[in-house]
Amino acid sequence: MHDRARKKLLWRCNGIVHVASFIVPRGQRRQWLEEWRSEIWHWLAFLIESGRLSASSERQLLQHCWGAFADALWCRFNRVTVTQFLQSYPATPSFCLLMTGIGLAAVFTAGPISVLRSSPHIQEPNSLLTVSLNEDSRWLEPELLRDASMDWRRSNKLIAEAAAYAWRASVIRGPAGRQEVVSARVTPDMFEVLGTKMMVGSGFNSALTEDGRNPVVLSDAIWREQFHRDAAVLGKTLLLNGEEACVVGVLPAGFLFPGTDARVYTAFSAGPHPRLPGVEWPGIVLRIAPGLPIAQTEQQVRTLLNQTSFPVPAVLDVLSLKDIQYRSLGSGALVVVFTIFVILILHWRTIGPLCVMGRHRTLGNLLRWWLFFALKSGLLVALAWMMATNLVEMAILRFGIIVLQYASGATMWLFLAGLTIAMRWSIRDQASRCRTCLKRLGTAIVLGSSIGPLSQPSGFEFLCESGHGLLHVPASDLSCLDSERWTDLDESWREVAQSA
Amino acid sequence: MMASAKLSYTAALILQTISAGYNYGFDIMDVAGLASGTVYPALRRLEQQGLIKSNWERGRAASAEQRPPRRYYGLTPQGKDALAKVLPRYRLLEQLSNSESSRPS
DSSP states (O other): OOHHHHHHHHHHHHHHHHHHHTTSOHHHHHHHHHHHHHHHHHHHHHHHHTTOOOHHHHHHHHHHHHHHHHHHHHHHTOHHHHHHHHHHGGGSHHHHHHHHHHHHHHHHHHSOOOTTOOOTTSSSGGGEEEEEEOTTSOOOOHHHHHHHHHHHHHHOSSEEEEEEEEEEEEEEEETTEEEEEEEEEEOTTHHHHHTOOOSEEOGGGOGGGTTSOEEEEEOHHHHHHHHTTOTTOTTOEEEETTEEEEEEEEOOTTOOOTTSOOOEEEEOOSSOOOOOTTTSEEEEEEEEOTTOOHHHHHHHHHHHHTTSOOSSOOOEEEEEHHHHHHHHHHHHHHHHHHHHHHHHHHTHHHHGGGGSOOSSOOHHHHHHHHHHHHHHHHHHHHHHHHHHHHHHHHHHHHHOGGGGGGHHHHHHHHHHHHHHHHHHHHHHHHHTBOTTTOOBOOSEEEESOOOSTTOOOOEEEEEOTTSSEEEEEESOTTOSSOOOEEEEOOTTHHHHHHHO | OHHHHTOOHHHHHHHHHHHTTOOSHHHHHHHHTOOHHHHHHHHHHHHHTTSEEEEEOOHHHHHHTTSOOOEEEEEOHHHHHHHHHHTTTSHHHHHHHHHHHHSOO
16 A cells, blocks of 8 residues: 555544544543544554555454544543433432422423413403303303493493403314314404404404304414414314314414413304303403503402393302412412421421431521422422313313313312322422432331241331431331431441442 | 442453453454444543553653554553452353463463
8 A cells, every 4th residue: 555545544544533532521632632543553553564454454444433433422421420420310309309390391381271371462461351150150141241241341431342252162173183172252352352463364354254154263272283384274164063164363372361271262153052051151351441450440340240130140250360360379278288287297207307407417408408398399289289270171171161160179179189199298208318418318228137938127227328327217107116217427427328 | 349240241351351461442452352432432431430540651662663652551459359350250251361371471
């Protein structure tokens, strides 16, 4: 092989290694590159001196150089460090909080829950009030409530605008197949009252339905799921509860109808509509006159509306959008506080000994301990509440609005069950952590004799990996002779714990 | 203790190769028949675990021979200990070890 060809081979090899060197952390790069260049030089020199340099050995040398990438990757993403991190990080309190937070975020974003979110596409939400039937009220025809709302607007200066709606669980069948959703019949001026502009189309004012077809406005979610955000969706049809409906508009992403998670909107038709008691629920959106204080006006409107006589005894709830968002939180707050208090009392035997000072437990450590417990429990309580609300909303969608009367009770009972499980787990988790560094304790050391076929362990010991202390757990919770206890260890144990 | 218990066959083979006197990357690859992408990361890991240590050849000696300096690897006492403990687990390596020691120098 000529000198020029050798230089070219050396240049190619060094080029590969040089590119790979960019993966290596800056601090190690120079030495890493020197080692690889030296290796290549010596290999090439050996091949030349031994007369073994051929096309095959040249390929082999290049292959060897490609191995520099594997080495560089190892230097960058050191497997030992990564493995050690993966083994130790799940034991830390930050991992516990992170995972609980992720769970909470997942439930919040994935579920149909809408009560805590506010819609950015509603103009001046502070001047809006919603009117709905009280849970104890008899069912009222949506058309009656709609007509009453028109009278209120005409006869009262407090109310600037009013629009009616009636929501129900529905089934749509579009290009992407069958889908269970909440749909709402609304008066054509509903989106003007809310101050929401269509993202696509002009809504119920469209000329697309002049041929008598039923107009339908879609939420962004349905537009995405059924029509893949097709810009030419206007005029296309889908089946809503078995009836054909023509798309006349798409609402902006992030729009949320006050109080319900309706995804499909049709207009109140001029003709007769089947009565759907217990299936379709009416409501009104009112915009109060500009400049009026919302809290006082809400009270005045509530009094005024409940003076209206309907064919059946009906009690109307008047709520502001803020009330809707925090209604379910407020009603359960006292029950939650009481339940947490009861659970803490019942588990005081476990929690009590954790709240004392010790060798390594300074006031700062104790505060950190309580802060972690409060944060973790708070996140778990929120998770339990969201899961309960989501489950009930999913049940409403799946089984229809007929279960609506039981929704509040079911949500509360599900939440209390979830809350009890969450708090018990939180307390157990707290007890199985080091009292000083809050890391989860490592492998159990089984205590007791192992001689004989019927031998049973008398207990377990868990050592903190940093050597802060040792947790003794008796084999049986019911033992009156032995109990769970924590022993603080001195510095001499640190080395023993770390090598275990 | 922990490191020796977790030594893979590749790691043991590399330790054994270094122990037999092949003490730089290319030589180790050549004797062990392993790819560069395996040998170099393994050398870094073993060095991090304290089973081998490396040192650069003196620049003067290398420049006298008009070549770049080499990085040499050698077993530490822990490495020797770990290799002795792991050899019974890898019987073939143990045989190689015996044949190396019985080979006339």
